[in-house]
Amino acid sequence: MYHDFIYNFQLSLYKLLINDNEIKTKINKIYFSVVQDAKCPFLLVNILNVNNISTNVQNIIQLELEICIFTNDKNRNMAFNLASKISDKIEHHSFENVVGIKANKIEFQTSKDLVSTKLVMNYQTLLKQKIGV
Numbered sequence: 001m002y003h004d005f006i007y008n009f010q011l012s013l014y015k016l017l018i019n020d021n022e023i024k025t026k027i028n029k030i031y032f033s034v035v036q037d038a039k040c041p042f043l044l045v046n047i048l049n050v051n052n053i054s055t056n057v058q059n060i061i062q063l064e065l066e067i068c069i070f071t072n073d074k075n076r077n078m079a080f081n082l083a084s085k086i087s088d089k090i091e092h093h094s095f096e097n098v099v100g101i102k103a104n105k106i107e108f109q110t111s112k113d114l115v116s117t118k119l120v121m122n123y124q125t126l127l128k129q130k131i132g133v
Contacts, residue, residue, distance in 0.1 A: 002052055002059045005129055013045060016093055026082055040116055044068040063125040068118050079119040099126040
């Protein structure tokens with residue numbers, strides 16, 4: 001089933017980020033769903049869109065995801081540095097079953113409370129796996 005396929009990619013992405021000492025010292029937690037009242041700074045890995053284009057012989061998934069860095073408004077430079085580190089880690093890592101991963105867009109979004117800032121890194125990913133493997 002392709003749900004396990006996506007979960008394994010998500011888990012390997014989590015492990016890549018959480019096992020980096022520099023990232024681990026700068027953030028409090030990494031989440032896969034929105035959390036109320038989480039302590040900044042933290043990361044959110046959010047899957048936005050899943051497109052199943054599988055054939056009879058292989059699972060093929062187009063995946064759109066975003067990695068969000070939530071910080072206090074005064075820590076914008078830390079968010080930029082962390083985004084650069086995360087982007088380098090992802091681009092140079094060999095994920096199992098990932099044919100390609102590309103950062104599309106990076107943008108800042110100021111929250112309505114004017115206290116926290118969200119830096120969003122949008123990624124497009126193509127996953128492939130032969131059926132029965």
